Amino acid sequence: MKKSLLTVAVVLGIASVSKAQTKIPPDIEKLLQKNTCLACHKVDTRLVGPAYVEVMKKKKYKPEQIVELIYKPNPKNWEGYPPMAALSNVPKDEALKIAKWISTLK
Numbered sequence: 001m002k003k004s005l006l007t008v009a010v011v012l013g014i015a016s017v018s019k020a021q022t023k024i025p026p027d028i029e030k031l032l033q034k035n036t037c038l039a040c041h042k043v044d045t046r047l048v049g050p051a052y053v054e055v056m057k058k059k060k061y062k063p064e065q066i067v068e069l070i071y072k073p074n075p076k077n078w079e080g081y082p083p084m085a086a087l088s089n090v091p092k093d094e095a096l097k098i099a100k101w102i103s104t105l106k
């Protein structure tokens, strides 16, 4: 009995972890906020720009490609959206951290 309760707890724990996958890790959220990404992007819903999960679903970018697109967006990739402004002032290491995280989204 005790054991099955424990199993339930573990299963629930796993379920809530996988559900939390579209949650932004705190260190990444800080970078997204600082670099204004959050003004136009959400993880799983369209805002001004496409949701990050949508970006990965459609394009399956490598982190380096995402970094490139932060500095030099290609609006042709996203018809029906306004063009994203080039964000050349995002520090490279921060852009890479953000890009690595985006590339893990499903």
Ligand code: HEC
Pocket (backbone or CB within 6 Å): 032, 035, 036, 037, 038, 039, 040, 041, 048, 049, 050, 055, 059, 066, 069, 070, 073, 074, 075, 076, 077, 078, 081, 082, 083, 084, 085, 087, 090, 098, 102
């Ligand atoms: C002013 C609004 C705005 C801001 C700020 C903004 N974006 Fe965007 N983003 C867009 C829009 C609109 C698109 C779709 C059109 C385009 O790609 O130009 C887009 C597209 C993207 C794409 C897909 C690129 C492609 O070509 O497939 C990525 C990745 C992205 N943004 C990441 C970021 C990150 C990371 C930041 C912060 C460093 C950021 N964006 C800040 C509006 C914004």
